[in-house]
Amino acid sequence: MSDVLYFEPDLSQFRVHLEGDYYAVVKFEIKSDVYVITSTKVPEELRGKGYGKVMMEAVLPELEKMGVKVKPVCSYVAHYLERNPQWAHLKA
Incomplete structure (x- = not known):
């Protein structure tokens, strides 16, 4: 498994x-x-x-470094954040 992350703001996505x-x-x-x-x-x-x-382990640390908050509309992300309280500070 790899944690190589690509942030593509022009496409509004992380890969x-x-x-x-x-x-x-x-x-x-x-x-x-x-x-x-x-x-x-x-x-x-x-x-x-x-x-x-x-x-999620690749994307959330990047968002944390960027100093932004996260609002999970996607159900997978919402459930992940609920199960992993160490990321609660990122929730908007």
């Missing part, structure tokens, strides 16, 4: 390299200093193998 040619994608909208996370996508072939966690 996280998972393995081989596979990437997870986190889409967002920016509203003030809040990143509204609208969707996440892990390739179908890799679902259920823990890559959602890999994706």
Whole structure:
């Protein structure tokens, strides 16, 4: 598993390299200093193998460094933040 992260502000997304040619994608909208996370996508072939966690462990530290808050519209992100209280300070 890899934590290589690509921030693509022009596409309003983060891409996280998972393995081989596979990437997870986190889409967002920016509203003030809040990143509204609208969707996440892990390739179908890799679902259920823990890559959602890999994706979040790559993206959340980057958002923390940027000093922004997160509003999870995406249910996966909302559940992840609920289960991982160490990221509670990022919630808008």
